[in-house]
Amino acid sequence: MTDAAPRLTALAETLLGSPLPLRIRAWDGSEAGPPGAPVLVVRHRRALRRLLWKPGELGLARGWVAGELDADGDLYGLLEQLAGLLWEREPGLAGPSRTENLARLRDPQVRSAVRDLVRIAGPWTQPAPPPEEAVRRVGAVHTRRRDRQAVSHHYDVGNAFYERVLGPSMVYSCAYWRPGHTLEEAQHDKLDLVCRKLGLEEGARLLDVGCGWGSMALHAARTYGVKVTGITLSREQAGYARKRVAEEGLADRVEIRVQDYRDVRDGPYDVISSIGMAEHVGAARYREYAGALFALLRPGGRLLNHQIARRPEPDESAYRIDAFIDAYVFPDGELSPLGSTVGELERAGFEVRDVESLREHYALTLRAWVTRLEEHWEEAVRLTSPGRARVWRLYMAASALGFEHGRLGVNQVLAVRPDGPGPSGLPLRTRDWPAAS
Numbered sequence: 001m002t003d004a005a006p007r008l009t010a011l012a013e014t015l016l017g018s019p020l021p022l023r024i025r026a027w028d029g030s031e032a033g034p035p036g037a038p039v040l041v042v043r044h045r046r047a048l049r050r051l052l053w054k055p056g057e058l059g060l061a062r063g064w065v066a067g068e069l070d071a072d073g074d075l076y077g078l079l080e081q082l083a084g085l086l087w088e089r090e091p092g093l094a095g096p097s098r099t100e101n102l103a104r105l106r107d108p109q110v111r112s113a114v115r116d117l118v119r120i121a122g123p124w125t126q127p128a129p130p131p132e133e134a135v136r137r138v139g140a141v142h143t144r145r146r147d148r149q150a151v152s153h154h155y156d157v158g159n160a161f162y163e164r165v166l167g168p169s170m171v172y173s174c175a176y177w178r179p180g181h182t183l184e185e186a187q188h189d190k191l192d193l194v195c196r197k198l199g200l201e202e203g204a205r206l207l208d209v210g211c212g213w214g215s216m217a218l219h220a221a222r223t224y225g226v227k228v229t230g231i232t233l234s235r236e237q238a239g240y241a242r243k244r245v246a247e248e249g250l251a252d253r254v255e256i257r258v259q260d261y262r263d264v265r266d267g268p269y270d271v272i273s274s275i276g277m278a279e280h281v282g283a284a285r286y287r288e289y290a291g292a293l294f295a296l297l298r299p300g301g302r303l304l305n306h307q308i309a310r311r312p313e314p315d316e317s318a319y320r321i322d323a324f325i326d327a328y329v330f331p332d333g334e335l336s337p338l339g340s341t342v343g344e345l346e347r348a349g350f351e352v353r354d355v356e357s358l359r360e361h362y363a364l365t366l367r368a369w370v371t372r373l374e375e376h377w378e379e380a381v382r383l384t385s386p387g388r389a390r391v392w393r394l395y396m397a398a399s400a401l402g403f404e405h406g407r408l409g410v411n412q413v414l415a416v417r418p419d420g421p422g423p424s425g426l427p428l429r430t431r432d433w434p435a436a437s
Contacts, residue, residue: 210277214241290348300419
Protein backbone atom coordinates (compact mmCIF):
# COMPACT_ATOMS: atom_id res chain seq x y z
CA MET A 1 0.00 0.00 0.00
CA THR A 2 1.42 3.38 -1.00
CA ASP A 3 -1.74 5.45 -0.59
CA ALA A 4 -2.51 4.94 3.10
CA ALA A 5 -2.74 8.64 3.96
CA PRO A 6 -5.26 9.56 1.21
CA ARG A 7 -7.37 6.52 2.09
CA LEU A 8 -7.29 7.33 5.82
CA THR A 9 -8.17 10.96 5.12
CA ALA A 10 -11.14 9.98 2.95
CA LEU A 11 -12.36 7.47 5.54
CA ALA A 12 -11.97 9.98 8.37
CA GLU A 13 -13.97 12.59 6.47
CA THR A 14 -16.73 10.07 5.83
CA LEU A 15 -16.81 9.14 9.49
CA LEU A 16 -16.79 12.76 10.64
CA GLY A 17 -19.06 14.14 7.96
CA SER A 18 -16.75 17.12 7.49
CA PRO A 19 -13.30 17.95 6.03
CA LEU A 20 -10.38 16.74 8.12
CA PRO A 21 -8.68 19.79 9.71
CA LEU A 22 -5.23 18.17 9.79
CA ARG A 23 -2.78 16.39 7.51
CA ILE A 24 -1.94 12.71 7.83
CA ARG A 25 1.47 11.24 7.08
CA ALA A 26 1.24 7.47 7.02
CA TRP A 27 3.67 4.61 7.57
CA ASP A 28 4.10 4.14 3.81
CA GLY A 29 5.38 7.71 3.33
CA SER A 30 2.16 9.02 1.77
CA GLU A 31 0.64 12.29 2.97
CA ALA A 32 -2.75 13.92 2.53
CA GLY A 33 -4.83 16.72 3.99
CA PRO A 34 -5.05 20.52 3.92
CA PRO A 35 -1.72 22.21 3.06
CA GLY A 36 -0.21 23.99 6.05
CA ALA A 37 -2.43 22.16 8.55
CA PRO A 38 -0.93 20.42 11.62
CA VAL A 39 0.53 17.03 10.69
CA LEU A 40 -0.42 13.80 12.46
CA VAL A 41 2.22 11.15 11.82
CA VAL A 42 0.84 7.59 11.82
CA ARG A 43 3.97 5.46 12.06
CA HIS A 44 2.25 2.10 12.32
CA ARG A 45 -1.19 0.75 11.46
CA ARG A 46 -1.32 -0.69 14.97
CA ALA A 47 -2.36 2.82 16.08
CA LEU A 48 -5.57 2.37 14.07
CA ARG A 49 -6.31 -0.84 15.94
CA ARG A 50 -5.85 0.94 19.23
CA LEU A 51 -8.36 3.59 18.18
CA LEU A 52 -10.82 0.99 16.96
CA TRP A 53 -10.63 -0.97 20.20
CA LYS A 54 -10.65 2.15 22.41
CA PRO A 55 -12.21 5.01 20.40
CA GLY A 56 -11.35 8.44 21.70
CA GLU A 57 -8.82 9.63 24.18
CA LEU A 58 -7.41 6.40 25.60
CA GLY A 59 -6.86 4.81 22.18
CA LEU A 60 -5.16 7.95 20.93
CA ALA A 61 -2.98 8.15 24.04
CA ARG A 62 -1.88 4.53 23.77
CA GLY A 63 -0.82 5.08 20.16
CA TRP A 64 1.06 8.20 21.17
CA VAL A 65 2.82 6.62 24.15
CA ALA A 66 3.79 3.60 22.02
CA GLY A 67 5.38 5.92 19.44
CA GLU A 68 2.90 4.93 16.73
CA LEU A 69 1.45 8.44 16.58
CA ASP A 70 3.31 11.74 16.69
CA ALA A 71 3.20 15.37 15.61
CA ASP A 72 5.40 16.89 12.96
CA GLY A 73 5.76 20.58 13.67
CA ASP A 74 3.05 22.36 15.62
CA LEU A 75 2.25 20.03 18.54
CA TYR A 76 -0.21 22.43 20.14
CA GLY A 77 -2.06 23.05 16.87
CA LEU A 78 -2.38 19.30 16.27
CA LEU A 79 -3.69 18.65 19.78
CA GLU A 80 -6.27 21.41 19.40
CA GLN A 81 -7.58 19.79 16.23
CA LEU A 82 -7.60 16.30 17.76
CA ALA A 83 -9.45 17.59 20.82
CA GLY A 84 -12.15 18.99 18.57
CA LEU A 85 -12.52 15.64 16.80
CA LEU A 86 -12.48 13.30 19.79
CA TRP A 87 -14.32 15.15 22.53
CA GLU A 88 -17.54 17.06 22.98
CA ARG A 89 -17.71 20.56 21.50
CA GLU A 90 -16.22 23.20 23.74
CA PRO A 91 -15.64 26.93 23.21
CA GLY A 92 -12.85 27.45 20.69
CA LEU A 93 -12.91 23.84 19.44
CA ALA A 94 -14.42 22.69 16.15
CA GLY A 95 -15.91 19.30 15.31
CA PRO A 96 -19.01 17.21 15.82
CA SER A 97 -20.14 16.15 19.28
CA ARG A 98 -19.80 12.56 20.53
CA THR A 99 -23.59 12.19 20.34
CA GLU A 100 -23.61 13.28 16.71
CA ASN A 101 -20.81 10.83 15.87
CA LEU A 102 -22.70 7.92 17.44
CA ALA A 103 -25.82 8.80 15.46
CA ARG A 104 -23.78 8.75 12.24
CA LEU A 105 -22.91 5.09 12.76
CA ARG A 106 -26.38 4.22 11.48
CA ASP A 107 -25.48 5.70 8.06
CA PRO A 108 -24.58 2.92 5.51
CA GLN A 109 -21.65 4.95 4.15
CA VAL A 110 -20.27 5.42 7.63
CA ARG A 111 -20.61 1.72 8.43
CA SER A 112 -18.80 0.91 5.17
CA ALA A 113 -16.01 3.33 6.11
CA VAL A 114 -15.62 1.59 9.48
CA ARG A 115 -15.28 -1.78 7.73
CA ASP A 116 -12.62 -0.33 5.39
CA LEU A 117 -10.75 1.13 8.35
CA VAL A 118 -10.78 -2.27 10.06
CA ARG A 119 -9.26 -3.84 6.92
CA ILE A 120 -6.50 -1.19 6.75
CA ALA A 121 -5.75 -1.59 10.46
CA GLY A 122 -4.64 -5.19 10.00
CA PRO A 123 -5.16 -8.23 12.24
CA TRP A 124 -8.22 -7.80 14.46
CA THR A 125 -6.49 -8.29 17.77
CA GLN A 126 -6.35 -5.75 20.58
CA PRO A 127 -2.79 -4.44 21.06
CA ALA A 128 -1.40 -4.62 24.58
CA PRO A 129 -1.20 -1.22 26.32
CA PRO A 130 2.25 0.39 26.47
CA PRO A 131 4.10 -0.63 29.66
CA GLU A 132 3.98 2.94 31.01
CA GLU A 133 0.25 2.53 31.68
CA ALA A 134 -0.63 2.23 35.37
CA VAL A 135 -0.88 -1.35 36.50
CA ARG A 136 -4.10 -2.68 38.00
CA ARG A 137 -4.57 -0.91 41.28
CA VAL A 138 -5.22 -2.80 44.51
CA GLY A 139 -7.68 -1.86 47.23
CA ALA A 140 -10.35 0.80 47.61
CA VAL A 141 -9.65 4.19 46.06
CA HIS A 142 -7.86 6.77 48.25
CA THR A 143 -6.86 4.39 51.00
CA ARG A 144 -3.37 5.00 52.31
CA ARG A 145 -1.97 2.00 50.44
CA ARG A 146 -3.54 2.89 47.12
CA ASP A 147 -2.57 6.57 47.42
CA ARG A 148 1.05 5.48 47.93
CA GLN A 149 0.83 3.38 44.75
CA ALA A 150 -0.62 6.29 42.76
CA VAL A 151 1.98 8.77 43.99
CA SER A 152 4.80 6.34 43.27
CA HIS A 153 3.58 5.83 39.69
CA HIS A 154 3.76 9.55 39.02
CA TYR A 155 6.71 10.79 41.05
CA ASP A 156 9.08 7.85 41.41
CA VAL A 157 10.24 7.87 37.79
CA GLY A 158 13.65 9.32 38.54
CA ASN A 159 14.70 12.62 40.09
CA ALA A 160 17.15 13.25 37.26
CA PHE A 161 14.27 13.13 34.75
CA TYR A 162 12.38 15.76 36.70
CA GLU A 163 15.50 17.92 36.87
CA ARG A 164 15.55 18.06 33.07
CA VAL A 165 11.87 19.04 32.90
CA LEU A 166 11.47 21.36 35.90
CA GLY A 167 14.86 23.04 35.94
CA PRO A 168 16.93 24.01 38.99
CA SER A 169 13.92 25.12 41.06
CA MET A 170 12.47 21.56 41.12
CA VAL A 171 9.02 23.05 41.64
CA TYR A 172 6.24 20.96 40.10
CA SER A 173 3.33 23.39 40.29
CA CYS A 174 2.18 26.58 38.62
CA ALA A 175 4.73 29.41 38.56
CA TYR A 176 3.89 33.11 39.04
CA TRP A 177 4.94 35.04 35.96
CA ARG A 178 5.94 38.59 35.16
CA PRO A 179 6.79 39.74 31.61
CA GLY A 180 10.31 38.74 30.66
CA HIS A 181 10.84 36.40 33.59
CA THR A 182 12.51 33.03 33.31
CA LEU A 183 10.93 29.84 34.63
CA GLU A 184 13.30 29.92 37.59
CA GLU A 185 12.38 33.51 38.48
CA ALA A 186 8.66 32.76 38.11
CA GLN A 187 8.90 29.75 40.43
CA HIS A 188 10.82 31.77 43.01
CA ASP A 189 8.07 34.41 42.90
CA LYS A 190 5.36 31.74 43.36
CA LEU A 191 7.07 30.30 46.44
CA ASP A 192 7.52 33.77 47.88
CA LEU A 193 3.90 34.67 47.15
CA VAL A 194 2.81 31.63 49.18
CA CYS A 195 5.10 32.61 52.05
CA ARG A 196 3.79 36.18 52.07
CA LYS A 197 0.16 35.10 51.99
CA LEU A 198 0.88 32.83 54.96
CA GLY A 199 2.48 35.76 56.80
CA LEU A 200 5.55 33.74 57.74
CA GLU A 201 7.55 34.99 60.70
CA GLU A 202 10.82 33.72 62.13
CA GLY A 203 10.35 30.74 64.40
CA ALA A 204 6.86 29.87 63.15
CA ARG A 205 6.00 26.21 62.50
CA LEU A 206 5.07 25.41 58.88
CA LEU A 207 3.64 22.10 57.68
CA ASP A 208 4.20 21.67 53.93
CA VAL A 209 1.76 19.00 52.75
CA GLY A 210 2.98 17.28 49.58
CA CYS A 211 6.42 18.89 49.87
CA GLY A 212 7.78 17.38 46.65
CA TRP A 213 11.51 17.87 46.26
CA GLY A 214 11.64 20.35 49.14
CA SER A 215 11.62 23.68 47.30
CA MET A 216 8.91 25.37 49.37
CA ALA A 217 10.39 24.08 52.62
CA LEU A 218 13.84 25.35 51.71
CA HIS A 219 12.61 28.76 50.57
CA ALA A 220 10.51 29.28 53.70
CA ALA A 221 13.32 28.22 56.07
CA ARG A 222 16.05 30.08 54.20
CA THR A 223 14.21 33.34 53.59
CA TYR A 224 11.78 33.59 56.53
CA GLY A 225 13.53 31.59 59.27
CA VAL A 226 10.59 29.26 59.94
CA LYS A 227 10.73 25.67 61.14
CA VAL A 228 9.33 23.38 58.44
CA THR A 229 7.96 19.86 58.42
CA GLY A 230 7.57 18.64 54.85
CA ILE A 231 5.60 15.47 54.10
CA THR A 232 5.37 13.40 50.91
CA LEU A 233 4.41 9.84 49.97
CA SER A 234 7.26 9.60 47.46
CA ARG A 235 10.45 8.08 48.82
CA GLU A 236 12.46 9.40 45.87
CA GLN A 237 11.24 12.94 46.52
CA ALA A 238 11.97 12.65 50.22
CA GLY A 239 15.53 11.43 49.65
CA TYR A 240 16.20 14.24 47.19
CA ALA A 241 14.70 16.88 49.51
CA ARG A 242 16.73 15.66 52.51
CA LYS A 243 19.91 15.91 50.47
CA ARG A 244 19.09 19.50 49.51
CA VAL A 245 18.33 20.37 53.13
CA ALA A 246 21.68 18.95 54.28
CA GLU A 247 23.61 20.72 51.51
CA GLU A 248 22.11 24.08 52.50
CA GLY A 249 22.82 23.52 56.20
CA LEU A 250 19.15 23.77 57.14
CA ALA A 251 18.74 20.44 58.95
CA ASP A 252 17.99 22.30 62.19
CA ARG A 253 15.02 24.02 60.54
CA VAL A 254 13.66 21.51 58.01
CA GLU A 255 12.46 17.95 58.54
CA ILE A 256 11.29 15.85 55.57
CA ARG A 257 9.07 12.83 56.24
CA VAL A 258 7.52 10.09 54.14
CA GLN A 259 4.09 10.43 55.70
CA ASP A 260 0.40 10.61 54.81
CA TYR A 261 -1.35 13.83 55.85
CA ARG A 262 -3.83 11.65 57.76
CA ASP A 263 -1.03 10.41 60.01
CA VAL A 264 0.44 13.75 61.15
CA ARG A 265 0.03 13.99 64.91
CA ASP A 266 2.45 16.70 66.06
CA GLY A 267 0.30 19.80 65.69
CA PRO A 268 -0.55 22.50 66.21
CA TYR A 269 1.21 24.29 63.39
CA ASP A 270 1.12 28.04 62.85
CA VAL A 271 0.70 27.74 59.09
CA ILE A 272 0.13 25.05 56.46
CA SER A 273 0.95 25.09 52.75
CA SER A 274 -0.57 22.54 50.38
CA ILE A 275 0.68 23.20 46.86
CA GLY A 276 -0.49 20.88 44.10
CA MET A 277 -1.30 18.05 46.49
CA ALA A 278 -5.08 18.23 46.97
CA GLU A 279 -5.69 16.88 43.45
CA HIS A 280 -4.66 13.47 44.85
CA VAL A 281 -7.15 13.55 47.74
CA GLY A 282 -10.37 12.64 45.92
CA ALA A 283 -13.84 14.14 46.30
CA ALA A 284 -14.97 11.47 48.77
CA ARG A 285 -12.01 12.25 51.05
CA TYR A 286 -11.90 16.03 50.67
CA ARG A 287 -13.85 16.82 53.84
CA GLU A 288 -11.52 14.52 55.75
CA TYR A 289 -8.55 16.35 54.20
CA ALA A 290 -9.91 19.78 55.09
CA GLY A 291 -10.80 18.64 58.61
CA ALA A 292 -7.36 17.13 59.18
CA LEU A 293 -5.61 20.36 58.20
CA PHE A 294 -8.00 22.42 60.32
CA ALA A 295 -7.21 20.24 63.35
CA LEU A 296 -3.46 20.62 62.76
CA LEU A 297 -3.59 24.44 62.83
CA ARG A 298 -3.54 26.59 65.94
CA PRO A 299 -6.44 29.03 66.33
CA GLY A 300 -5.71 31.95 64.01
CA GLY A 301 -3.41 29.85 61.86
CA ARG A 302 -3.45 30.09 58.06
CA LEU A 303 -3.76 27.54 55.27
CA LEU A 304 -2.68 28.21 51.68
CA ASN A 305 -4.31 25.62 49.41
CA HIS A 306 -2.98 25.77 45.82
CA GLN A 307 -5.05 23.44 43.63
CA ILE A 308 -6.05 22.72 40.03
CA ALA A 309 -9.78 23.05 39.37
CA ARG A 310 -12.14 21.94 36.63
CA ARG A 311 -15.29 23.56 35.35
CA PRO A 312 -18.43 22.29 37.13
CA GLU A 313 -20.65 19.83 35.29
CA PRO A 314 -24.38 20.55 34.81
CA ASP A 315 -24.86 17.18 36.53
CA GLU A 316 -21.93 16.50 38.84
CA SER A 317 -22.76 12.79 38.91
CA ALA A 318 -21.72 12.73 35.24
CA TYR A 319 -18.12 13.70 36.05
CA ARG A 320 -15.59 11.09 34.96
CA ILE A 321 -11.85 11.06 35.61
CA ASP A 322 -9.89 11.77 32.43
CA ALA A 323 -8.99 8.37 30.90
CA PHE A 324 -5.48 9.31 29.73
CA ILE A 325 -4.57 11.11 32.96
CA ASP A 326 -5.87 8.23 35.08
CA ALA A 327 -4.02 5.57 33.08
CA TYR A 328 -0.70 7.30 32.48
CA VAL A 329 -0.21 10.39 34.63
CA PHE A 330 -2.11 10.73 37.94
CA PRO A 331 -3.84 7.43 38.79
CA ASP A 332 -6.91 8.14 40.92
CA GLY A 333 -6.41 11.89 40.62
CA GLU A 334 -9.60 13.93 40.80
CA LEU A 335 -10.30 17.58 40.03
CA SER A 336 -13.03 19.53 41.78
CA PRO A 337 -14.68 22.83 40.88
CA LEU A 338 -13.40 25.81 42.86
CA GLY A 339 -16.78 26.27 44.54
CA SER A 340 -16.68 22.72 45.88
CA THR A 341 -13.21 23.25 47.33
CA VAL A 342 -14.17 26.49 49.04
CA GLY A 343 -17.35 24.91 50.38
CA GLU A 344 -15.52 21.96 51.90
CA LEU A 345 -12.95 24.23 53.54
CA GLU A 346 -15.73 26.30 55.05
CA ARG A 347 -17.61 23.21 56.24
CA ALA A 348 -14.41 22.10 58.00
CA GLY A 349 -14.48 25.36 59.98
CA PHE A 350 -12.13 27.56 57.94
CA GLU A 351 -12.84 31.18 57.08
CA VAL A 352 -11.85 31.66 53.43
CA ARG A 353 -10.20 35.08 53.12
CA ASP A 354 -8.72 35.23 49.63
CA VAL A 355 -9.00 33.38 46.32
CA GLU A 356 -6.63 34.11 43.43
CA SER A 357 -6.83 32.49 40.01
CA LEU A 358 -3.52 31.69 38.31
CA ARG A 359 -5.00 30.00 35.23
CA GLU A 360 -2.94 31.82 32.58
CA HIS A 361 0.18 31.38 34.70
CA TYR A 362 -0.14 27.58 34.55
CA ALA A 363 -0.43 27.61 30.76
CA LEU A 364 2.87 29.52 30.60
CA THR A 365 4.46 27.14 33.12
CA LEU A 366 3.43 24.04 31.17
CA ARG A 367 4.71 25.44 27.88
CA ALA A 368 8.02 26.18 29.60
CA TRP A 369 8.22 22.59 30.87
CA VAL A 370 7.44 21.20 27.40
CA THR A 371 10.23 23.35 25.97
CA ARG A 372 12.68 22.06 28.55
CA LEU A 373 11.64 18.45 27.89
CA GLU A 374 12.11 18.88 24.15
CA GLU A 375 15.49 20.54 24.68
CA HIS A 376 16.62 17.61 26.85
CA TRP A 377 14.74 14.91 24.93
CA GLU A 378 17.55 12.39 24.47
CA GLU A 379 18.53 12.61 28.14
CA ALA A 380 14.90 12.34 29.26
CA VAL A 381 14.44 9.19 27.18
CA ARG A 382 17.65 7.69 28.54
CA LEU A 383 16.70 8.49 32.14
CA THR A 384 13.22 6.94 31.94
CA SER A 385 11.89 5.38 28.72
CA PRO A 386 10.74 6.69 25.33
CA GLY A 387 7.14 5.99 26.37
CA ARG A 388 7.42 7.84 29.67
CA ALA A 389 8.93 10.88 27.96
CA ARG A 390 6.08 10.83 25.42
CA VAL A 391 3.54 10.64 28.27
CA TRP A 392 4.91 13.80 29.83
CA ARG A 393 5.13 15.69 26.54
CA LEU A 394 1.55 14.83 25.60
CA TYR A 395 0.20 15.46 29.10
CA MET A 396 1.87 18.84 29.58
CA ALA A 397 1.10 20.16 26.10
CA ALA A 398 -2.56 19.09 26.27
CA SER A 399 -2.86 20.54 29.78
CA ALA A 400 -1.43 23.87 28.61
CA LEU A 401 -4.26 24.06 26.08
CA GLY A 402 -6.76 23.14 28.80
CA PHE A 403 -5.68 26.13 30.88
CA GLU A 404 -5.56 28.45 27.88
CA HIS A 405 -9.12 27.56 26.88
CA GLY A 406 -10.46 27.78 30.43
CA ARG A 407 -11.34 24.11 30.72
CA LEU A 408 -8.93 23.94 33.65
CA GLY A 409 -8.06 26.48 36.29
CA VAL A 410 -5.71 26.74 39.24
CA ASN A 411 -6.39 28.74 42.38
CA GLN A 412 -4.69 29.77 45.59
CA VAL A 413 -7.19 29.76 48.44
CA LEU A 414 -6.09 31.42 51.68
CA ALA A 415 -8.11 30.20 54.64
CA VAL A 416 -7.84 30.95 58.35
CA ARG A 417 -8.77 28.90 61.39
CA PRO A 418 -10.87 31.45 63.27
CA ASP A 419 -9.67 32.66 66.67
CA GLY A 420 -12.88 34.24 67.92
CA PRO A 421 -14.05 37.76 67.07
CA GLY A 422 -11.60 40.53 66.34
CA PRO A 423 -8.75 41.16 63.88
CA SER A 424 -7.52 38.19 61.84
CA GLY A 425 -3.98 39.44 61.54
CA LEU A 426 -4.28 39.67 57.75
CA PRO A 427 -3.46 42.91 55.92
CA LEU A 428 -6.46 45.25 55.79
CA ARG A 429 -6.11 45.04 52.01
CA THR A 430 -5.48 41.35 51.54
CA ARG A 431 -3.47 41.70 48.34
CA ASP A 432 -0.89 43.87 50.12
CA TRP A 433 1.04 40.78 51.12
CA PRO A 434 4.06 41.91 53.19
CA ALA A 435 7.52 41.10 51.84
CA ALA A 436 10.15 39.28 53.85
CA SER A 437 11.79 41.56 56.42
